Amino acid sequence: MSGTVTTSRTAARLDELAAVGRPALVGYLPVGFPDVPRSIEAVSMMVDAGVDVVEVGVPYTDPVMDGPVIQRAAEAALAGGARVRDVLAVVEAVADRSGGKIPALVMSYYNPVLRYGVEAFARDLAAAGGAGMITPDLIPDEAQEWSAAADEHALDKVYLVAPSSTPDRLRLTAQASRGFVYAASTMGVTGAREAVGQRAEELVAHTRAAGARHVCVGLGVSTGAQAAEVGRFADGVIVGSALVRTLLTDDPWADRLDALGRVTGELAAGVARARTTGGDS
Amino acid sequence: MPEQPEQPVRDALTETLAHQVAEKLADVQGPYFGQFGGRYVPEALIAALDELETEFRKAQGDPAFAAELSRLHRDYTGRPSPVTEVPRFAAHIADADGDGTAPVRVFLKREDLNHTGSHKINNVLGQALLVKRMGKTRVIAETGAGQHGVATATAAALLGLECVVYMGEEDTRRQALNVARMELLGATVVPVSVGTRTLKDAINEALRDWVTNVDHTHYLLGTVTGPHPFPEMVREFHRIIGEEAREQVMERVGRLPDAVMACVGGGSNALGLFNAFLDDAEVSLYGFEAGGEGIESGRHAARFSGGAPGVLHGARSYLLQDDDGQTRPSHSVSAGLDYPSVGPAHSWLHDIGRATYEPVTDSEAMEAFRLLCRTEGIIPAIESAHALAGALRLGRRMVDEGRTDQVFLINLSGRGDKDVATAARWFGLLDEDTTEGDR
Ligand SMILES: Cc1ncc(COP(=O)(O)O)c(C=O)c1O
Numbered sequence: 001m002s003g004t005v006t007t008s009r010t011a012a013r014l015d016e017l018a019a020v021g022r023p024a025l026v027g028y029l030p031v032g033f034p035d036v037p038r039s040i041e042a043v044s045m046m047v048d049a050g051v052d053v054v055e056v057g058v059p060y061t062d063p064v065m066d067g068p069v070i071q072r073a074a075e076a077a078l079a080g081g082a083r084v085r086d087v088l089a090v091v092e093a094v095a096d097r098s099g100g101k102i103p104a105l106v107m108s109y110y111n112p113v114l115r116y117g118v119e120a121f122a123r124d125l126a127a128a129g130g131a132g133m134i135t136p137d138l139i140p141d142e143a144q145e146w147s148a149a150a151d152e153h154a155l156d157k158v159y160l161v162a163p164s165s166t167p168d169r170l171r172l173t174a175q176a177s178r179g180f181v182y183a184a185s186t187m188g189v190t191g192a193r194e195a196v197g198q199r200a201e202e203l204v205a206h207t208r209a210a211g212a213r214h215v216c217v218g219l220g221v222s223t224g225a226q227a228a229e230v231g232r233f234a235d236g237v238i239v240g241s242a243l244v245r246t247l248l249t250d251d252p253w254a255d256r257l258d259a260l261g262r263v264t265g266e267l268a269a270g271v272a273r274a275r276t277t278g279g280d281s
Numbered sequence: 282m283p284e285q286p287e288q289p290v291r292d293a294l295t296e297t298l299a300h301q302v303a304e305k306l307a308d309v310q311g312p313y314f315g316q317f318g319g320r321y322v323p324e325a326l327i328a329a330l331d332e333l334e335t336e337f338r339k340a341q342g343d344p345a346f347a348a349e350l351s352r353l354h355r356d357y358t359g360r361p362s363p364v365t366e367v368p369r370f371a372a373h374i375a376d377a378d379g380d381g382t383a384p385v386r387v388f389l390k391r392e393d394l395n396h397t398g399s400h401k402i403n404n405v406l407g408q409a410l411l412v413k414r415m416g417k418t419r420v421i422a423e424t425g426a427g428q429h430g431v432a433t434a435t436a437a438a439l440l441g442l443e444c445v446v447y448m449g450e451e452d453t454r455r456q457a458l459n460v461a462r463m464e465l466l467g468a469t470v471v472p473v474s475v476g477t478r479t480l481k482d483a484i485n486e487a488l489r490d491w492v493t494n495v496d497h498t499h500y501l502l503g504t505v506t507g508p509h510p511f512p513e514m515v516r517e518f519h520r521i522i523g524e525e526a527r528e529q530v531m532e533r534v535g536r537l538p539d540a541v542m543a544c545v546g547g548g549s550n551a552l553g554l555f556n557a558f559l560d561d562a563e564v565s566l567y568g569f570e571a572g573g574e575g576i577e578s579g580r581h582a583a584r585f586s587g588g589a590p591g592v593l594h595g596a597r598s599y600l601l602q603d604d605d606g607q608t609r610p611s612h613s614v615s616a617g618l619d620y621p622s623v624g625p626a627h628s629w630l631h632d633i634g635r636a637t638y639e640p641v642t643d644s645e646a647m648e649a650f651r652l653l654c655r656t657e658g659i660i661p662a663i664e665s666a667h668a669l670a671g672a673l674r675l676g677r678r679m680v681d682e683g684r685t686d687q688v689f690l691i692n693l694s695g696r697g698d699k700d701v702a703t704a705a706r707w708f709g710l711l712d713e714d715t716t717e718g719d720r
Binding site: 060064065067111116165 | 319320321322323324325326327328329331475476481482485488489492493494495496591592593594595600602604605606607608
């Protein structure tokens, strides 16, 4: 054996769902917003309301890929004292809540992981039951250290592609990724949009042609209808800002949790009907 | 000499030179400078960075590009900038009263005399010409004090480009006149009200804009930081500073200077000057960072004294950060040095021992600021005053060690017009009413 990791928990989950005829709903929430215990309650609500894969965000001072909603939540989380290690508690909570069924991926900018120690982070993430990591500002070209650590601990490595990616870069990224490839639907940052870019469908097709087995689409999806539309051609639909937004109000916490559950449910219904005849209509 | 602090430095340098037989330190190409540099950015930007690098390399080999740039340097910027000897300033190295004769000859490279008032224009003109070649129509930039924003707005006006400048809300208030300058030049200034509301957050916003509009927009980054090819490219556009200064000093004193120094924010004026001397092992190089209120206070921008290697804004370099890798806010009386990271080439020069980096506090810089005003009739930018203060300190150290006949070359990276209000407040030249007035 060469020691190459061939299995992926996230990919296995996507395959299971594909077998029953639907894409996955991938839901993002940052750790520590509004505080660590309540971020665990929020993630648990999302799990109960029907997400298939959880993305746990590490709040960071300089989130260049994020729009105002996620920026505000991250800023509040940091102001509230959220630490990088807190992400491990949330990952564990996802595993507990779902009986190990739902993969939890960490989404982190690189510097917090670099500072923690790349190998130490991979080790601790695996020990907490995490499935892997999504790296918005780490491209495969710079990821030797993370890639080695992820292989060592059998973690997924989810890199991004964008509408601007050349065929060469799609191939490179597809080859380097494990779990799925994250296709950014438009050129831009996270945040709800009226329409998800038309280039998304093309990008998914090109990424598959470049060798990716699983491609999930993120950026801009906020409604059940959009989830159904994107779920027609993607293995998974990634939603962040639309979920985070439900928690950013001044309403009592219980009401915010309810709102989160409602939006999650609406999105889950969207992906559930994505591939039925007639699609969204 | 009982101890020779120079020795380990020389050894490290010799080793590095041995490892890079084919390459001079001055010509190292990105993406990496030792373990620093790289491209830690979203994939969405990679195509644009590749395009930029290709266009830059093409331009480097194109005599027409060089000719156009030198025409602008000469006719528009006013290059070559002179070198001025400052004996009355230098006399203060021997004693604080400046009564004796100067034990050190001090020369200033006068980037302050460039059009728009600082070295920033060198890089801006180079990149703006590349923008025209790439067929892009819009430029965006970040700015702290406003110098780079003004230079970018200037080049955009000259070449007919749309220009948007991101500036921390805090800085738009502190530098209201520079905001007006940019607007007079036709640029749109966008105040950034997230995060710390200063330069670092202006860069974040510029990167978000770039990701969104990259098909017709160029990010005209203002210093030797950021993802490859910026650190190398911006160095190349500033190397003219050192090339001119080397000849000018040779002409005046018949030999190379003993010590070459500059202030280091992102590091572009320093690298532009250092570059011409990197491969002359007998020339010592000194970079002076903002020590703010002192390293112990935690309120500074001294990446080499109070930071550690990490990744910010696309490059691996020394960085002010906490135990979680969160960026720590920087502090300096000078907005141009108030940045938590530094160009990767400086981190490399630091680690191989080729250049020495020391912090200079706000008050040291302001003392040197006043000294140059009064002894030589030159009002420096507060950024540049950090280099002047460092030179005074270094000169005194050398006098103590009995070293004589030293020649110093200092980059006077900018003029102090933009800093008059800050300096007037610092020295209590404004009455309370006026001070309150700019709320
Ligand atoms: C006059 C002057 N000097 C120095 C700097 C610092 O930049 P760098 O370190 O890139 O030269 C600035 C930046 O605004 C500046 O305006």
